[in-house]
Amino acid sequence: MNKKLLLAAATALTFAANANAEGPNPFSDCGIGAALFPDNSTLAVTSNIIWDIGTTAVTSATMSPETCSVKETEVAKFIIESYDSLNEDTARGEGQHLNALLDIAEVSAEQKDEVVAKLRSNVAVSMVEFNAETTKVEKSQAYYTALMTAI
Amino acid sequence: MQKLFYYSFFLLLCFSANATEEHILNNLSQHKQWLKLLTAYSGNSPKVTDKNFLLSPEGEYSSLNELRLTINAFAEPAGLDLNQHGQCKYPARYLFLKEKLDFVKLGIKKVSCPNYEEYTNVNDQEQLSLVFATGFLGNPASYYGHLLLKINQKNKTGLEQASINFGADIPANEGMLSYIVKGIIGGYDSSFTTQPFFYHFNNYNETEHRDLWEYPIVLSKSQSELVIAHLWELMNVDFQYFFFNRNCAYFMARAIELVLDQDILDDVKPWVGPQEVIQKLNLSTSDGKRVLGEAVYHPSRQTRLYQRFSGLNSTEKSIVRSIALSPENLSLQSISDVQLESKYRIVDTLIDYYQFTRDKKDPEDKNNLYYKKAVLIRYQLAPSASTTNFASSNIPALGRGISRSYIGVDDLGIIVGIRPAYYDALDASYGHVKHAELTMGAAELIIDSGKVNLYSLSLLNIESVKQNYTMLPGDKNHSWFLKVGAEQERLNCSDCLTPIIHTGAGLSKSFFGSDLAISGFLTTGFFSDSLISDGLFAGAKIKASWFISSNISTALTINHRHHIGNATQTAIKLEQRTSISESMDLRLSWEHSIETELSKLSMNFGYYW
Numbered sequence: 001m002n003k004k005l006l007l008a009a010a011t012a013l014t015f016a017a018n019a020n021a022e023g024p025n026p027f028s029d030c031g032i033g034a035a036l037f038p039d040n041s042t043l044a045v046t047s048n049i050i051w052d053i054g055t056t057a058v059t060s061a062t063m064s065p066e067t068c069s070v071k072e073t074e075v076a077k078f079i080i081e082s083y084d085s086l087n088e089d090t091a092r093g094e095g096q097h098l099n100a101l102l103d104i105a106e107v108s109a110e111q112k113d114e115v116v117a118k119l120r121s122n123v124a125v126s127m128v129e130f131n132a133e134t135t136k137v138e139k140s141q142a143y144y145t146a147l148m149t150a151i
Numbered sequence: 152m153q154k155l156f157y158y159s160f161f162l163l164l165c166f167s168a169n170a171t172e173e174h175i176l177n178n179l180s181q182h183k184q185w186l187k188l189l190t191a192y193s194g195n196s197p198k199v200t201d202k203n204f205l206l207s208p209e210g211e212y213s214s215l216n217e218l219r220l221t222i223n224a225f226a227e228p229a230g231l232d233l234n235q236h237g238q239c240k241y242p243a244r245y246l247f248l249k250e251k252l253d254f255v256k257l258g259i260k261k262v263s264c265p266n267y268e269e270y271t272n273v274n275d276q277e278q279l280s281l282v283f284a285t286g287f288l289g290n291p292a293s294y295y296g297h298l299l300l301k302i303n304q305k306n307k308t309g310l311e312q313a314s315i316n317f318g319a320d321i322p323a324n325e326g327m328l329s330y331i332v333k334g335i336i337g338g339y340d341s342s343f344t345t346q347p348f349f350y351h352f353n354n355y356n357e358t359e360h361r362d363l364w365e366y367p368i369v370l371s372k373s374q375s376e377l378v379i380a381h382l383w384e385l386m387n388v389d390f391q392y393f394f395f396n397r398n399c400a401y402f403m404a405r406a407i408e409l410v411l412d413q414d415i416l417d418d419v420k421p422w423v424g425p426q427e428v429i430q431k432l433n434l435s436t437s438d439g440k441r442v443l444g445e446a447v448y449h450p451s452r453q454t455r456l457y458q459r460f461s462g463l464n465s466t467e468k469s470i471v472r473s474i475a476l477s478p479e480n481l482s483l484q485s486i487s488d489v490q491l492e493s494k495y496r497i498v499d500t501l502i503d504y505y506q507f508t509r510d511k512k513d514p515e516d517k518n519n520l521y522y523k524k525a526v527l528i529r530y531q532l533a534p535s536a537s538t539t540n541f542a543s544s545n546i547p548a549l550g551r552g553i554s555r556s557y558i559g560v561d562d563l564g565i566i567v568g569i570r571p572a573y574y575d576a577l578d579a580s581y582g583h584v585k586h587a588e589l590t591m592g593a594a595e596l597i598i599d600s601g602k603v604n605l606y607s608l609s610l611l612n613i614e615s616v617k618q619n620y621t622m623l624p625g626d627k628n629h630s631w632f633l634k635v636g637a638e639q640e641r642l643n644c645s646d647c648l649t650p651i652i653h654t655g656a657g658l659s660k661s662f663f664g665s666d667l668a669i670s671g672f673l674t675t676g677f678f679s680d681s682l683i684s685d686g687l688f689a690g691a692k693i694k695a696s697w698f699i700s701s702n703i704s705t706a707l708t709i710n711h712r713h714h715i716g717n718a719t720q721t722a723i724k725l726e727q728r729t730s731i732s733e734s735m736d737l738r739l740s741w742e743h744s745i746e747t748e749l750s751k752l753s754m755n756f757g758y759y760w
Contacts, residue, residue: 082310082353088502091526093534100310100349116534124530130523132514 075105075147080140087143090116090123107151115150122146179251180215187409188243188381189217190390193418198397198405200340201389221248225259239264242271243380243409246373270313270345271379274303277367277444278375281403282314282348283429283547284355285362285582286573286589288615293359294589295573296425296547296582298403301348301365302379309365310349315382317343317399319392334394341392343385343402352449360453360507364547366429367444370437374410382406400425404432412436422571422592424553426582433548443548450541456503459496459539460621467497474501475623478521483528492538499537501525508625518625550581551733551759559738559755563645564599566606566755576614576696577704577728578736586659586668586696588614588632599645606645609636614694616670618661630659630670632692640680642742642749651678655692667697678712685716702730721745734759 079086082097089095093116107115126142179185183194189205190198191214197205205212206220221244224237238245239262248254273279280301287293300315319339321330333339355361370378385406391397401423404416415431416423435442450458463471466489474481474497481501486494502525509518555570555578570593574583583589590612597606612634619628633654640647655674661667672692679686690712698704708724726740736757743750 078311078347078349082349084506085353085357087526088506088529091529092499092536094536096308096310097349100308103308104311120530120534124527127523127527127530132519 071104071106075101076140076144078104079143079147080136083136083140083143087123087127087139090120090143093117093120101147105147105151111151118150119147122149175252176218177215179248180213180218182251184247184409185218186214187405188247188384189214190385190405192405192408192416193414195418198390199385199388200391201342204385204388218248222252222257222259225254226257229262233263234266236262236264238262239267241384242267243377243384246377246380267380267383270302270304270383271376272305273375273379274305275372277369278303278372279368279370279379281366281368281407281429281432281443282351283364283366283425283582284351284359285364285547286584287359287361288584288587288589288613293361294613295400297355298399298425298428299348299351300382300403300406302345302382303367310347310352312348313345314348314351315343315345315386316351317341317402320389331394334392337391337393337397339392340389341397341402342387342389343382345386356449356451357506360451362451362454362543362545363449364429365447365449366432366548367447368407368432368442369440369444370410370442374437378407378409381409395422396420398423400428404428407432407442410437411442412439424572426547426573427553429548429582430550430552446546446548448541448543450543452503452507454543455539455541456500456507456626457620458541459500459503460623462539463496463500464493467493467500470497471500471504472623475504475625478517481521481524481528483531486528491532494532495535495538498525498529498532499539502529504621504623504626508623508627545581545583547582551578553759555757555759557738557755557757559753561597561753562751563643564597566595566597566753568595568606568755569593570609575612576616576694576706577726577738578730584616585665585698586616586618586661586670588612593636597645602646604646605637605648607636607638608648609634611635616659616668618659618665618668620661620665628659629656630672631656632672634676641747642744642751643747649678649680652676653678657692666699667695669693669695674710674712676712678714685714685718688712688714688720704728719746 078101082101085095086097086101089098098116102112102115123143123146126146130139130142186192186194192198197212199205202209205217206224207213207216221237221241224241225245225248227237229236233239242264254260280303282299282301284293284297284299286296298317301309302313302315303309304312319334319341321339325333352363355363368375368378390402401416404423408414408416413435415428415435429443433441433443460468460471470486470489474485486497489497502522505518505522505525509522510516511519513519553572553574557566557568557570559566559568570590572591573589574580575588575590576586579585579587590609593607593609593612595606595608597604612632614630614632616630617628619626631654635652637648637650639645640649653674653676655672657670657672659668659670662669670693672694674688674690674692676688676690677686678688690710692708692710694706694708696704696706705725705727707726708722710720710722710724712720714720721744723743723745724740725742726738729737731737736759738755738757740753741750742753
């Protein structure tokens with residue numbers, strides 16, 4: 001029963017995020033997921049050399065100013081690259097990865113407590129749905145949506 | 152007549168002015184800092200191999216010609232893309248020349264450089280940091296650690312700030328052998344590149360489990376500006392890469408040397424290590440002030456797990472062990488009996504544990520599920536930052552030099568040896584992996600009855616000892632070693648040098664808070680001076696190394712080899728090291744061969760530099 005409730009909440013959250021979040025989702029609309037993970041390989045992102053190629057790919061995939069802002073793209077890139085550490089910081093409500101994300105997302109010091117509280121709640125709900133097959137891009141996308149809803 | 156006099160006087164003045172100008176330019180073109188800006192370190196020709204970096208046409212390079220062309224480029228009118236102007240491409244040359252020449256007289260007007268100005272919008276103090284990543288035995292290029300620079304940009308958190316990396320440009324899918332050979336012989340281009348610091352931070356801290364030490368570089372604002380400007384003009388410029396001495400450590404050090412009171416490197420030394428650069432910078436000054444500030448420590452995931460586990464009380468450790476052994480019981484309920492602070496410590500340790508042990512690429516690995524559960528439990532607790540204060544006394548800027556020379560005696564003669572880098576099981580200290588070994592290019596000579604012979608040679612000797620400090624399932628203690636070189640065939644011989652390749656895999660276990668490590672390996676290899684099958688062997692090796700105190704360490708190795716031709720060799724070696732001072736030690740060893748019943752005693756006195 002509890003799980004059904006959470007599932008319903010997660011679905012509602014996704015709809016709410018799609019309705020509320022301003023602008024495109026960089027993961028789905030700017031091609032950032034595909035650009036960063038051409039073969040779904042984590043190594044492709046963490047390798048310095050391949051990262052250079054990745055950056056080029058991201059740049060070309062997100063050049064269109066009317067679709068993707070620099071800020072959204074930077075937020076998405078940070079989430080996908082730091083996902084686990086960021087998620088752990090979010091669970092704790094504090095940490096250097098979370099602080100960096102809020103800074104990139106231009107969340108002010110006054111907004112921070114409220115945004116973090118909402119973000120914790122949103123991410124916890126979305127995480128329940130993850131299973132062994134959920135990819136890093138999907139997790140990052142869910143986190144991005146949770147953040148946009150919280151801001 | 153009077154007109155002729157004035158005319159002659161005017162010509163003389165012009166000539167004299169031109170001669171003075173020439174003299175100034177000539178002197179300036181030989182200025183140490185100018186040569187460094189051209190990457191002509193130690194006054195030699197430029198190290199840069201990128202044709203686009205130098206303004207002089209190919210074959211016409213001289214520091215004077217480059218100076219003239221730079222001045223001309225600075226005086227050019229700005230085009231549509233300001234970032235392409237000479238002043239924006241060579242901001243360090245601009246800063247340097249602006250102090251030395253009259254730009255107004257030369258018709259040079261300041262051009263605005265948007266990209267450069269955005270990049271170099273740095274903090275008022277400590278504008279630059281040097282980051283040392285500890286060694287990583289999983290990748291040959293990372294054995295000796297790595298150096299990065301971080302630009303401490305204004306209005307950005309540390310993770311967002313720009314970092315500058317120097318590395319070889321390795322083609323995708325390069326084979327390991329080709330990678331090693333080309334890296335050593337200069338088969339790759341290399342360059343400085345920039346990315347936000349978090350890319351490197353996550354890679355080193357999370358993926359490769361390497362601790363990071365971030366040292367602020369304390370310089371005056373103008374000096375700091377010059378170094379950053381120089382790094383900017385070197386960005387994406389090609390250099391020839393050599394693993395041993397034209398590597399990240401060399402080029403990072405050369406860039407910082409621009410403003411040091413004294414150089415820390417020379418071009419003659421055949422190797423340069425990242426830790427050596429940190430140690431030398433720690434003793435360096437700029438304008439009489441120390442260059443390195445106090446380091447910020449960024450522990451790796453593995454270190455965090457070990458320190459968190461170590462900080463648990465016995466009840467908390469027992470709960471963590473119980474959950475690790477029966478992870479299906481992991482729930483908020485399973486920790487309901489302890490105080491909230493204990494809950495935080497237990498869950499944070501479990502998060503690190505599962506993150507450290509899980510295989511992210513394997514969806515079947517249940518540790519992925521347990522990791523998610525642990526994080527979700529943390530979400531269910533009230534928010535609270537981690538309470539563990541991570542610390543390490545393993546400070547890379549301290550400690551001995553990376554090279555060791557020694558002189559000693561054994562039963563056969565006088566021994567002189569050198570180990571260019573880096574450490575062994577007896578002297579692993581600051582910045583090294585305890586109980587592990589990493590040496591390259593070590594050689595010993597023996598003077599026996601007036602003859603000098605090569606006594607032993609170690610091209611490569613790596614022993615990776617992993618200790619499962621927590622002793623929890625999945626905290627693996629897999630260890631391995633690889634030795635390539637040559638050693639004497641028998642203990643009583645000084646001219647029977649025989650090539651050896653020896654490798655093995657096994658397990659290690661540590662005791663007494665990791666002061667004692669015992670490893671067991673199954674081994675194989677080849678030991679013969681001719682390519683015969685009898686040289687092939689299989690065997691076993693047991694090794695115990697013990698740091699008895701801060702100055703005394705000892706190691707016992709029992710090594711058995713069974714050759715295809717049924718010959719066997721069983722050697723016992725007992726070594727002891729006593730540190731006399733930070734840069735000197737005394738070593739004693741006793742070796743014995745079971746089959747031949749030969750023994751050998753030796754002693755050597757070593758100096759680290």
